[in-house]
Amino acid sequence: MMPVFELLRDDDEARTGNQILSRPGRILLAVGILGLAAAGPIAGSIQPFWVNLLVRMLAFALLALSLDFVFGYAGLLSFGHAAMYGAGGYTAALLVGQVTPNALVVLPASVLVGVVVAALIGWLSVRARGIYFAMLTLAFAQLLYVVVFTDLPATIAGAETVTGGDNGLYGIGSYELAGVGFGDPLAYYFLTLALVALSLAGLIRLANSPFGRVIQGVRENEDRIEFIGYNVQRYKVIAFAISGGFAGLAGGLYVPFQSVANPGLLHWTVSGELVVMVLLGGMGTLWGPMVGAGLVVFLEDRLGGVASWEVILGTLFVLVVIFAPRGIAGALISLRDDPSGAVDSVKEALKNYVREVRD
Amino acid sequence: MSGNTIGGPETDGDAPSGAILSTEGLTKQFGPLTAIDDVSIEIPDGGITAIIGPNGAGKTTLFNTFTGKHAPTEGRIEFDGQRIGGVEPYEIVRRGIVRSFQITNFFSSLTALENVRLAAQARYTGFGPADFLTHHASHEEPIADAERVLERVGLDGVATETASSLAYGQRRHLEVAIALASEPRLLLMDEPTAGMSPEETNETVELIEDIASDTTVVIIEHDMDIVMDISDQIAVLNEGKLLTQGTPSEVQSDERVQEAYLRGGGHE
């Protein structure tokens, strides 16, 4: 809880401006987390399945948070985050299945694997800019997908199976921590909530740290940053690696809960949907994409039976990209800053749109 | 304020002592285009050196080789006795060569203070635990440095304003402030008075002279009045070659310079 308390203390935001999450925002966030903590048992008592859904929402929220750190905050569009997510997930599956269900061993391992995969991909990719970087991350992620799908490690090591090929690994048990089992969904929910909250606190602190400010500068003006004395490539790789660690953690939380690890975790469509979640939620705000992810997972669950779910999501996404690129968080922030101007800015946006189209 | 001598005893044109940055046979080619051709120039330590020449003479490319943006195709560059050809830009900044830009090139959605603080932070920050885990505002030095620099350029009043909301003249000064925050030994200023009103120009000239009191300054400038007024040394570039280098009076009376300008269609 200490990091959370630390966040609530006042910082000198007035002088330097532009920091992630002002004091009122942090209080709201703390309230939100407490609310979620309460929501779990309540939802569970109404319908046990809701807890299951909540855990999945949290796992994806963490994944979206990790992507926002590099995309929204550092400006690096990654279309390959599923690689770290899947790598962390498979690590957890292999360790829990073969070695130990001790969360203190497995979860850090998932994080570490995520960091390593991201560091490697990042190191190879960061010289490229913009869409070329995005395409590179896509290529590497698909490479990893193929490796897992075809169980290349097994072929190389001469073993019968490592990743389980296109079937994946199943029957994965749940975590244990200090003798306490987390097989019960509600217990797992609290574990997940605690880790996600800590991750958010950690990333907020990172975002406001000297390192984080440089990263933000990279987003604002990558050329200039180098000419004021920063080794941009190194900063980008490190940021990507950090992001990968949290993505790996998300995978490590998701897989034992679902008891299954399959290659689909690494497919580029997962990376793509993740980008959708981040943009919908509001890139660069860190908390926005988490809300976006939760929302998408929730709606997908509720509306997934209705075959037009993808049409709704796709249409919504297109509209957001055109009219509200700052997403839900952006809209909320604008509303808070200038409640009366909301209607006007909508009208303005529509007018601009019509003008652009006619041109 | 506008002496023609470099601080210290008079040096004749050939003596290499007192040069903070020198190049020898510097050439930069972009494919078939030769932007700089066999330039051997010396920037004296201290004072103001101006680089002039018609458009397309290679002045900005020259700056770009000094800052490490381009590696030389041929030739050497020496700064403070060390070779810097091919060194990464961020390392060159650390060694003390900093540049301000012709087109304002800052961090638009950050505040003026943050723009400068970021530049100042580069001298203190690394990749240690403190750099990742502490709040940036808990480090006093970059903030104090930034506030001092803003005051020096006259922007302390707008420190908390967003950079993109500043007026044109203020933006140019912010440009300079960002460069100053890196505490350069050599400051390269690319057309610092471009597009300014006479009043703003005077302010800027005063600022440049103030900076020159403790930093070596090299400016690319088209306004000849300013150049003649404040420079200690002038180097003339034309079509990638160094035409001549000398004191303002020497350069002014050099026929080749006059010819280059008339022919090359440079500004007056």
Place this chain on the structure above:
Amino acid sequence: MIESIVRATLLGVQSGMILALIAAGLTLIFGMLDVINFAHGALYMLGAYFGSVIAAELGSFWLALLIAPLLVGVVGIAIEVFSLRPLYGRNPLYHILLTFGFAIMIQGAVVQIWGGQARQIAQPALLTGTLSLGVVDYPVYRLFVLAISTALIGGVWLAIDRSNLGIIMRASAHDTEMVDALGIDVSKVFTGVFVFGAVLAGLAGVLLGASRSVNPGMGMGIIIEAFVIVVIGGLGSFRGAVFAALLIGLVTSYGALIAPTLTDLALFGLMAIVLMVKPNGLFGATEAA
């Protein structure tokens, strides 16, 4: 043995040519509009679906081949005018996001309208059966696909190289302001290029829809392959796209004979290497300083 090789070669060239139809549109759209059209695979899929409907309703493959691509072109107009145009000033990353959104939307719409079952476009009577080519007996339809796609690619190649339109297109890619100043409506050129790419993709969809199946996975499946091709060939280069498409087509075809698993690895690996070493691709311009 020889038979397999000849077969694989024919198949490789044929699929290469079809991929070229798709990749050509994709690369031209990037070269002109600076847009990575993630929806290109979906447009290809739409061509197949429209084709299957027309073929079923009107009983004619040829009508499907004619009309379906035009319908896809109409969809292309809608996408370009109503969503890409307002976005041209913005950071190019938004274009990828936008077209990705359309890819999802179209994907969902296809399943919604036509269900998840695979469909077929019936091959025309004229083109059924096989032709004896000495060493192999090869399906007539596939030869037809090979012929028509080669002709189309050849035609586009000539058009871009020789015609006024081609010159305008290339000029617009380099300097939109200049072209604008010459009195040519650049936004119409942009729309035209996008629609053209869409039509080519739709055409490919109909052609392939009659030899393979028409299913909702087609779009997402082909777009990645198209990206690999376009990156390797060079984003924006028509020649590069054609060359790379043929390369990929042949590699995949031969690879299926030798080591199917390695093929995918090789493709993505090659894509990554090209992006790292020569981001402008094999046929792209070398970076100036």
